[in-house]
Amino acid sequence: MVQFASDGRPLPSPTPVSQPFFDGARRRELMLQRCPRDGFFHYPRSRCPDCLGDDWSWEKASGRGELHAFTIDRIGHDPALSSRIPFAIGVVELEEGPRMTANIVGCELEDLRVGMALKVEFEDVDETTLVRFTPR
Numbered sequence: 547m548v549q550f551a552s553d554g555r556p557l558p559s560p561t562p563v564s565q566p567f568f569d570g571a572r573r574r575e576l577m578l579q580r581c582p583r584d585g586f587f588h589y590p591r592s593r594c595p596d597c598l599g600d601d602w603s604w605e606k607a608s609g610r611g612e613l614h615a616f617t618i619d620r621i622g623h624d625p626a627l628s629s630r631i632p633f634a635i636g637v638v639e640l641e642e643g644p645r646m647t648a649n650i651v652g653c654e655l656e657d658l659r660v661g662m663a664l665k666v667e668f669e670d671v672d673e674t675t676l677v678r679f680t681p682r
């Protein structure tokens with residue numbers, strides 16, 4: 547079931563597995579799971595996507611990455627977000643390797659370029675903290 551913020555935006559619903567990711571965001575830390583054999587992975591899951599091991603640990607990531615791909619929502623595909631258009635949704639390739647989907651903020655939409663250097667940024671929305679990226 548989707549939860550909505552007081553401003554109407556849909557919010558993520560942390561699970562026992564993903565809660566440390568959101569706890570880290572609240573502390574202004576980008577947390578990733580790391581398998582001792584295969585390295586970092588994202589999104590949060592109970593087993594490594596490569597070896598299916600469950601002996602991963604949470605580690606603080608650099609928060610730096612590059613824009614791998616993006617799109618701009620100019621028409622409000624999700625009615626709950628239509629008041630926020632236009633906005634950018636990006637796939638960010640983190641320095642640690644995994645790719646993460648997030649809003650790209652802090653620059654003109656026309657200035658977005660694949661390969662541009664980004665850094666993580668956090669936004670508190672009610673009791674949740676959202677992860678997004680901005681140019682660095």
Ligand SMILES: [Zn+2]
Binds near residue numbers: 585596
């Ligand atoms: Zn693994």
